[in-house]
Amino acid sequence: MAIEFRLPDLGEDTEGGDIVNVLVAEGDTIESEQHVLEIETDKAVVELPCPHAGRIAKLHVKEGDHVKVGELVLTIDTDGQAVTDTEADRDESERETETPAENDAESVDASDGKVLSRDGGKESSRDTHTLIEESTGGQTAARDEKRSDDTEKNIIPAGPATRRLARVLGVDLASVQGSARGGRVTQEDVQAFVRQAMSSQAVLGEDTTTDRTPPLPDFEKWGPIEHQPLSGVRRKTASTMSRAWRAVPQVTQFDSADITLLEEGRRRFMKQHPDAPAKITVTVLVVKAVTMVLKTFPTVNASYDPREQELILKRYYHIGVAVDTDHGLLVPVIRDTDAKSVARLASELESLADQARNRKLTLEQMQGGTFTISNLGGIGGTGFSPIVYHPEVAILGMARSRTEAVFRDGSFQPRLMLPLSLTYDHRVIDGADGARFLRKVAQLLSDPLEMLIEA
Numbered sequence: 001m002a003i004e005f006r007l008p009d010l011g012e013d014t015e016g017g018d019i020v021n022v023l024v025a026e027g028d029t030i031e032s033e034q035h036v037l038e039i040e041t042d043k044a045v046v047e048l049p050c051p052h053a054g055r056i057a058k059l060h061v062k063e064g065d066h067v068k069v070g071e072l073v074l075t076i077d078t079d080g081q082a083v084t085d086t087e088a089d090r091d092e093s094e095r096e097t098e099t100p101a102e103n104d105a106e107s108v109d110a111s112d113g114k115v116l117s118r119d120g121g122k123e124s125s126r127d128t129h130t131l132i133e134e135s136t137g138g139q140t141a142a143r144d145e146k147r148s149d150d151t152e153k154n155i156i157p158a159g160p161a162t163r164r165l166a167r168v169l170g171v172d173l174a175s176v177q178g179s180a181r182g183g184r185v186t187q188e189d190v191q192a193f194v195r196q197a198m199s200s201q202a203v204l205g206e207d208t209t210t211d212r213t214p215p216l217p218d219f220e221k222w223g224p225i226e227h228q229p230l231s232g233v234r235r236k237t238a239s240t241m242s243r244a245w246r247a248v249p250q251v252t253q254f255d256s257a258d259i260t261l262l263e264e265g266r267r268r269f270m271k272q273h274p275d276a277p278a279k280i281t282v283t284v285l286v287v288k289a290v291t292m293v294l295k296t297f298p299t300v301n302a303s304y305d306p307r308e309q310e311l312i313l314k315r316y317y318h319i320g321v322a323v324d325t326d327h328g329l330l331v332p333v334i335r336d337t338d339a340k341s342v343a344r345l346a347s348e349l350e351s352l353a354d355q356a357r358n359r360k361l362t363l364e365q366m367q368g369g370t371f372t373i374s375n376l377g378g379i380g381g382t383g384f385s386p387i388v389y390h391p392e393v394a395i396l397g398m399a400r401s402r403t404e405a406v407f408r409d410g411s412f413q414p415r416l417m418l419p420l421s422l423t424y425d426h427r428v429i430d431g432a433d434g435a436r437f438l439r440k441v442a443q444l445l446s447d448p449l450e451m452l453i454e455a
Contacts, residue, residue, distance in 0.1 A: 003052050005074040006157060006182050007067050010041055010363060015177075016068035017041035018232055019061050024074075028056050036074060039067065040232050044330070044366065045359045054078035068174060070157050070183035158185040166190050233328030244390040252385040252423040253434045257442035259401060260416045265448055278346040282418070283321065283375050283398070285451075287345055289444040290396060291317045291337040292454055294371060297437045301370045303391040304428050311428065320369035320389065321349060323356040324379075330356040331389065333369040377401060383419045393428045396441070397421035418445065 007016065021038040024030060035047040036056075058075040061067055156173040158166070165187050166173050176193045178185040219225045230238065259282065266280055294301040294317055303312045317338045320331040332352035337345060355361045372389045375398040386397040399419035406415040422438040429437075444451040 001078055002057060003054070003076045003078055004072055004182075005036075005050050005052055005076060007039075007048075007069050007071050007073050008183060009069055009177070010039075010046065016066060016071070017046075019063050019065045019067060020045055022059065022061070022063055023047075024056055024059075026056050026059050030054065030056060030076075037061070040359075041236075041363065044361045044363055046362060048073075050074060050076070052076050052078060068156075070178050070185070156185060157182055162187050162190060169194055231327055233330065237328055240390070241387050244387050247390055248388050248393075249426045250388055250423050251426045251429075251431065251434065252421055253431070253438050254383060255420050255422075255435075255438045255442050257418045257420060257445040258406065258415050259418045259445050262445055262448050263401075263416050276343070278343070278350045280342060280346050281349075282377070282401070283373065284342060284346045284349055286373060286375075286396070286398060286441075286445065287319050287321065287334065287337055287349070288342055288455065289441050289451055290371060290373065291319060292444065292451070293437060293440045295338070296440065297433065299428055299433070300394045300424070300437055302393055302428065304393060304425060306427075314370045316370065318368050318370050320366075320372040320392075321352070322372065322374040323353050325357045325359075327359065330361060330366065331369065331372060332356055332361055332365050333367065335368070371395070373398065377418075383421055385421060386423050388423055388425055394422060394424040394434075394437075396438075397423070 010017065017039040019037060020040050022036075023038065024034075024036045030036065030050060030053060032051055032053040033049045034053075036050045037048040039046055039048050054076040055078075056074055057077045060072045060074065067073065157178065158173055162185055163173070165171075166176070166185075169190065171190055171193060173185055173190075176185050176189050179189050180186050262285060263282070266282065266285065269280060270276065298313050299311060301314050301317065303314070304310075305312060316336065318333050318335045319337045320333045322329055322331050332355070334340075334345060334348050334352065340348070352361070352365065355365070369389070369392060371392060372386075372395040374386045374395060376384060377398050377400040379400075381399050382402075383399045384397050386395045388395050397420065399421075401416050401418040403414050404417045405412040406417070407413075408415070420438060420442060422434055424434050444454070
């Protein structure tokens with residue numbers, strides 16, 4: 001009997017990915033949870049397990065294909081009862097007909113495409129078609145016109161009632177994250193998508209999903225050009241940075257730390273312990289110092305919820321460290337940095353950086369960060385303004401340390417100075433608190449004994 005295996009939800013903000021490698025062939029017999037595909041998402045290359053055991057009757061994808069969440073991947077022959085889209089659609093249709101979706105907050109009136117407010121009154125200024133068009137850069141209607149119902153049915157798992165609601169509201173089902181089994185889209189999912197689009201308009205006052213810059217000129221008029229598609233990682237970086245820049249009013253604070261003693265101690269330790277399992281770097285020591293200062297400034301280890309007008313203070317410390325790789329910038333996360341020694345932090349950071357460069361990071365290893373550190377010191381420069389990694393509220397930048405003449409104890413002395421920058425969400429962190437936070441980090445790095453005592 002046939003079971004259709006569709007691409008499951010791959011994690012936070014992931015809509016699909018590119019097939020890098022097909023690990024099975026038609027006719028193969030697989031076990032439950034056996035890996036069947038390697039797929040490159042916007043964040044990493046992951047191996048996809050199939051929860052069903054049986055013989056592969058048909059492969060619906062090949063290397064190089066772009067597959068969206070919910071799209072058919074494999075058809076598997078098993079000894080169980082066949083499960084088909086037609087039967088699932090019929091079951092869902094019956095359920096939807098018997099119990100129309102309701103919501104205590106805003107709901108959708110499918111009769112005319114209006115969104116009902118909490119008191120039941122219809123929004124007077126805009127209908128949902130306009131809001132969806134604005135929140136997707138005007139692309140939804142164009143996609144709907146090009147995609148036939150038959151094509152949509154083959155790609156997006158959803159019942160007839162859900163499809164009708166989506167058509168009335170002008171929602172592209174490919175843009176909706178399904179919450180039911182197998183990534184199936186329900187009426188509630190469509191309604192939630194509409195509310196999200198409206199909320200984004202109300203909170204940010206502008207489009208947050210699409211770049212609305214003017215069209216580019218015809219560059220070929222002036223000479224030869226080449227079109228180079230962006231990789232999945234680069235596309236995700238572009239999207240994330242654009243959204244962060246629009247959503248977060250950002251300010252950057254600059255300071256410097258005298259790391260002369262810190263560097264002397266670090267080099268002495270590495271010389272005395274040549275067989276240490278991992279190299280103690282300045283970045284690792286900064287991770288430790290930042291973690292200690294975050295405990296003193298809890299609002300920096302937080303996220304801002306503009307809808308509820310509140311801060312979400314996190315009582316855990318997961319530090320993301322940006323890693324430069326051949327295929328783009330990746331930010332693996334070191335968890336519970338407050339509970340780990342410097343040696344263990346060094347070992348974990350080295351392992352994560354290696355996995356990032358070899359494209360072996362999992363999605364989980366890049367999620368859940370509360371604060372990010374970006375170090376460009378190995379490349380050069382005197383300073384930079386990193387962009388806050390939303391929904392965090394701050395990011396620390398490190399430039400290349402250099403020897404400077406510093407006036408101390410009545411004379412100029414050569415000191416090794418580390419340029420630091422802190423970019424932060426000005427809705428959450430005032431300039432004075434940003435300066436205090438960065439100064440405290442610099443003080444701990446300048447006085448290793450103080451850092452040791454406070455640790």
